[in-house]
Amino acid sequence: MSIQWFPGHMAKARRLLTDQLRWVDVVVELADARIPTSSRNPLLHEILGKKPKLLLLNKADLAEPDWTVKWLEKLRSISPAYALSAVTGKGVKQIVPALESMVQQKQAKLAEKGVRPQMIKVMIVGIPNIGKSSLINQLTGGAQVKVGNKPGVTRGNQWVRIHDRVELLDTPGMLWPKFEDPEIGRKLAVLGAIKDEVFDLEELALWMIDWFRLHSPQSLSRYQNSDSDITLETIGIKRGCLIRGGRVDTLKAAQIFLRELRTGQLGPITMDIFG
Template structure:
């Protein structure tokens, strides 16, 4: 199964990002702790050039802690990187101090030239459904950015004052035109960063079942009824997806499976490995 998705509003988001980068001092890139590599947009590296950047791995509460530590060690070699959970607020308090520390040198240079101090302007970037709005809501202490559980809910851009020293620019999620690694596309679809409407949910669910069987077999025990591979019928039976004629609604079973996987009901999972 090959997944490619770059709708018109994504191309527009790229143009807006390029336009607005000149107005910001730094970038906060939000990744998914379950996909520390696949969720980072390679196009952003080219677009950001030499802008100071913080890498924040969100949804760390859903990721395998051992793998999160390994990834932070690797990613931290390129710049500041740390985990957070925008849902619980864990780790979010570190962002503003780290951002101010990142920008301290530049601010001191400006002050030495007699330039009047102004708030640090930072842009929050990341792929769809990564939790940007939830993160900003945590930083501001209130629901000031529209959120949703589907990719693409944040349609426009908006400036948000965090404190007198920091302003954030929220941006729509940005995917890239082509996945060089087809598996990266499947992983992104599995965690919900690609709209379910553009993928074959049953085919993707079968792929995810096989992946979990290999890496986290205990995650599937709730569906297992005997030896052998778990099927969508097994999941449908476990979740009461019975339809007329004694058959099971495998599409509904796949949808329930993804809902439980994404919510962490099946356990903590990290899908990117090295």
């Protein structure tokens, strides 16, 4: 099964991103530390070309630390990469020094020509619900200092000063038109990057329960009743999802299970694994 869909606003976002790219020095790509490859839009590689890129694995507080270390080691062979949490702020202070380092050579060449140091212009990209707004709030201390009319800005977009030498252009979250691997689509849906309406939530929750059984059975321990098998029915009973006749509302149980997973209540998880 291949999942095909591409909302019109995402097609528009791709066109805007391509047009605005020429105005920036560095692209910051935000990915999910729990799915460091599945949460990266493959179209961005094509669109960004050789533009310098800083990869940030957000939500590292929800991912398995050992796996995050392994992923950073692997990813840094291609481009600079750091882990952080835009919610707690951990790791955010690494960003500006990393950006300054990435443009140092370019600005040194300009200085040789007598050009004064310029503002570092950065574009932030990523899939929906990846935490771009939370990261911007962390970088600005919640007080977003918007910069006046500047090239590259279209209606709804603004340059925001995140540091005395760095200006950032936010972009809408963008997915890609077809998931060749249905497992990638499921991972994105499980972690909330795709709207819940696109998937059958009960089917999605059952797939995730099976994934946990195979890769991380301890994550299901909070739902365990003695040695009984964990199902949406047993989760529903545990969470009080009962309806008339004593039956279990399995849809509500699936919604609770996915919410608890997404917010880290089942413990840290990393779903993209290798080796």
